[in-house]
Amino acid sequence: MxxxxxxxxxxxxxxxxxxxxxxxxxxxxxxxxxxxxxxxxxxxxxxxxxxxxxxxxxxVVPETMNVGPQSLTTKDGVSIVIATVVTFGVSDPKVFLLEIEGGNQVVDDSTYGVVSELVLSKTWDELRHTDVANELTKAVRRQAKRYGVDVRSVAVSDLTRSRSLRLMSPHLKHVAM
Structure with missing residues:
Protein backbone atom coordinates (compact mmCIF):
# COMPACT_ATOMS: atom_id res chain seq x y z
CA MET A 1 0.00 0.00 0.00
CA VAL A 60 21.13 8.10 -32.54
CA VAL A 61 24.63 6.67 -32.10
CA PRO A 62 25.75 3.95 -34.53
CA GLU A 63 24.70 0.40 -33.74
CA THR A 64 25.02 -2.95 -35.47
CA MET A 65 22.40 -5.51 -36.33
CA ASN A 66 22.90 -9.11 -37.40
CA VAL A 67 20.54 -9.86 -40.24
CA GLY A 68 19.86 -13.58 -40.03
CA PRO A 69 20.78 -16.06 -42.70
CA GLN A 70 18.73 -16.23 -45.87
CA SER A 71 18.52 -19.30 -48.08
CA LEU A 72 18.36 -18.07 -51.66
CA THR A 73 19.01 -19.29 -55.18
CA THR A 74 21.30 -17.40 -57.54
CA LYS A 75 20.54 -16.59 -61.16
CA ASP A 76 22.39 -19.73 -62.26
CA GLY A 77 20.44 -22.00 -59.86
CA VAL A 78 22.98 -22.39 -57.05
CA SER A 79 21.42 -22.58 -53.58
CA ILE A 80 23.28 -20.39 -51.11
CA VAL A 81 23.02 -19.10 -47.56
CA ILE A 82 23.94 -15.47 -46.92
CA ALA A 83 24.02 -13.50 -43.66
CA THR A 84 24.86 -9.82 -43.18
CA VAL A 85 25.73 -7.32 -40.46
CA VAL A 86 24.38 -3.77 -40.84
CA THR A 87 25.91 -0.75 -39.11
CA PHE A 88 23.47 2.16 -38.92
CA GLY A 89 22.36 5.19 -36.96
CA VAL A 90 19.28 7.38 -36.85
CA SER A 91 19.76 10.49 -39.00
CA ASP A 92 16.25 11.97 -38.76
CA PRO A 93 14.57 11.37 -35.38
CA LYS A 94 11.32 12.99 -36.55
CA VAL A 95 10.81 10.51 -39.39
CA PHE A 96 12.15 7.60 -37.34
CA LEU A 97 9.84 8.26 -34.37
CA LEU A 98 6.71 9.67 -35.95
CA GLU A 99 6.38 8.30 -39.47
CA ILE A 100 7.25 4.61 -39.07
CA GLU A 101 6.54 1.90 -36.53
CA GLY A 102 9.40 -0.31 -35.38
CA GLY A 103 12.48 1.46 -36.67
CA ASN A 104 14.93 -1.39 -36.16
CA GLN A 105 12.54 -3.72 -37.99
CA VAL A 106 12.72 -1.34 -40.97
CA VAL A 107 16.49 -1.81 -41.18
CA ASP A 108 16.11 -5.58 -40.92
CA ASP A 109 13.36 -5.75 -43.56
CA SER A 110 15.14 -3.37 -45.94
CA THR A 111 18.31 -5.44 -45.75
CA TYR A 112 16.47 -8.73 -46.30
CA GLY A 113 14.79 -7.35 -49.41
CA VAL A 114 17.93 -5.83 -50.91
CA VAL A 115 20.01 -8.97 -50.25
CA SER A 116 17.34 -11.11 -51.88
CA GLU A 117 17.18 -8.90 -54.99
CA LEU A 118 20.97 -8.85 -55.33
CA VAL A 119 21.41 -12.61 -54.99
CA LEU A 120 18.61 -13.38 -57.43
CA SER A 121 20.20 -11.08 -60.02
CA LYS A 122 23.73 -12.56 -59.88
CA THR A 123 25.40 -15.89 -60.55
CA TRP A 124 27.42 -17.73 -57.89
CA ASP A 125 30.71 -16.70 -59.55
CA GLU A 126 29.62 -13.05 -59.71
CA LEU A 127 28.77 -13.12 -56.01
CA ARG A 128 32.16 -14.57 -55.11
CA HIS A 129 34.18 -12.20 -57.29
CA THR A 130 32.46 -8.83 -56.90
CA ASP A 131 32.35 -6.39 -54.01
CA VAL A 132 28.95 -7.56 -52.74
CA ALA A 133 29.27 -5.62 -49.48
CA ASN A 134 29.71 -2.31 -51.33
CA GLU A 135 26.71 -2.97 -53.59
CA LEU A 136 24.59 -3.97 -50.60
CA THR A 137 25.64 -0.89 -48.62
CA LYS A 138 24.62 1.46 -51.42
CA ALA A 139 21.28 -0.24 -52.01
CA VAL A 140 20.33 -0.60 -48.32
CA ARG A 141 21.39 3.00 -47.68
CA ARG A 142 19.01 4.22 -50.40
CA GLN A 143 16.19 2.07 -49.05
CA ALA A 144 16.62 3.03 -45.37
CA LYS A 145 17.21 6.77 -45.90
CA ARG A 146 13.51 7.45 -46.40
CA TYR A 147 12.90 6.06 -42.90
CA GLY A 148 15.34 8.43 -41.19
CA VAL A 149 18.11 5.84 -40.96
CA ASP A 150 21.71 6.31 -42.12
CA VAL A 151 23.24 2.97 -43.08
CA ARG A 152 27.01 3.20 -42.66
CA SER A 153 27.92 -0.26 -43.93
CA VAL A 154 26.62 -3.69 -44.76
CA ALA A 155 29.10 -6.54 -44.30
CA VAL A 156 28.60 -10.07 -45.52
CA SER A 157 29.27 -12.30 -42.52
CA ASP A 158 28.47 -15.59 -44.25
CA LEU A 159 28.21 -16.57 -47.92
CA THR A 160 28.22 -20.30 -48.54
CA ARG A 161 26.62 -22.86 -50.78
CA SER A 162 23.64 -24.49 -49.17
CA ARG A 163 23.84 -28.15 -48.20
CA SER A 164 20.10 -28.64 -48.05
CA LEU A 165 17.83 -29.18 -50.99
CA ARG A 166 14.55 -27.34 -51.16
CA LEU A 167 11.94 -29.14 -53.20
CA MET A 168 10.29 -26.83 -55.70
CA SER A 169 7.66 -29.19 -57.07
CA PRO A 170 4.83 -30.41 -54.83
CA HIS A 171 4.66 -33.79 -56.61
CA LEU A 172 8.23 -34.74 -55.58
CA LYS A 173 8.02 -36.94 -52.49
CA HIS A 174 11.69 -37.42 -51.65
CA VAL A 175 15.14 -37.01 -53.06
CA ALA A 176 18.01 -39.44 -52.46
CA MET A 177 21.25 -37.81 -51.42
Missing part, protein backbone atom coordinates in the same frame (compact mmCIF):
# COMPACT_ATOMS: atom_id res chain seq x y z
CA UNK A 2 2.82 2.39 0.92
CA UNK A 3 4.59 1.77 -2.41
CA UNK A 4 1.46 2.77 -4.36
CA UNK A 5 1.25 6.00 -2.38
CA UNK A 6 4.87 6.80 -3.16
CA UNK A 7 4.28 6.00 -6.86
CA UNK A 8 1.24 8.32 -6.89
CA UNK A 9 3.29 11.15 -5.39
CA UNK A 10 6.13 10.65 -7.89
CA UNK A 11 3.72 10.56 -10.83
CA UNK A 12 2.01 13.72 -9.57
CA UNK A 13 5.34 15.54 -9.30
CA UNK A 14 6.18 14.59 -12.91
CA UNK A 15 3.14 16.58 -14.03
CA UNK A 16 4.84 19.74 -12.73
CA UNK A 17 8.18 19.18 -14.53
CA UNK A 18 8.80 22.04 -16.94
CA UNK A 19 12.06 20.76 -18.41
CA UNK A 20 13.56 17.74 -20.09
CA UNK A 21 17.17 16.73 -20.61
CA UNK A 22 18.16 14.83 -23.74
CA UNK A 23 21.35 12.77 -23.27
CA UNK A 24 24.23 13.12 -25.73
CA UNK A 25 23.57 9.72 -27.31
CA UNK A 26 19.91 10.50 -28.08
CA UNK A 27 17.78 12.65 -30.33
CA UNK A 28 14.08 13.12 -30.37
CA UNK A 29 11.00 15.21 -30.83
CA UNK A 30 8.85 17.32 -28.55
CA UNK A 31 5.14 16.92 -29.10
CA UNK A 32 2.68 19.62 -28.08
CA UNK A 33 -0.77 18.18 -27.41
CA UNK A 34 0.22 15.10 -29.39
CA UNK A 35 1.50 16.80 -32.56
CA UNK A 36 5.06 17.55 -33.62
CA UNK A 37 6.32 20.86 -32.24
CA UNK A 38 10.13 20.76 -32.49
CA UNK A 39 13.22 18.57 -32.53
CA UNK A 40 14.93 17.73 -29.24
CA UNK A 41 18.70 17.74 -29.64
CA UNK A 42 21.04 16.75 -26.79
CA UNK A 43 20.89 19.15 -23.88
CA UNK A 44 18.36 21.01 -21.74
CA UNK A 45 14.89 21.91 -23.08
CA UNK A 46 11.98 23.82 -21.56
CA UNK A 47 8.62 22.08 -21.93
CA UNK A 48 5.09 22.94 -20.91
CA UNK A 49 4.07 21.00 -17.75
CA UNK A 50 0.91 18.90 -17.19
CA UNK A 51 1.78 16.73 -20.22
CA UNK A 52 0.98 19.56 -22.62
CA UNK A 53 4.37 18.82 -24.16
CA UNK A 54 5.92 15.37 -24.15
CA UNK A 55 9.31 14.18 -25.34
CA UNK A 56 10.00 11.08 -27.43
CA UNK A 57 13.64 9.97 -27.65
CA UNK A 58 15.64 7.48 -29.69
CA UNK A 59 19.25 6.35 -29.69
Missing amino acids: FDRLVQLIVDSLKLFMFWTVVPSYAGGVILRLGTFHRLATPGFHWVWPFSIETTLLTN
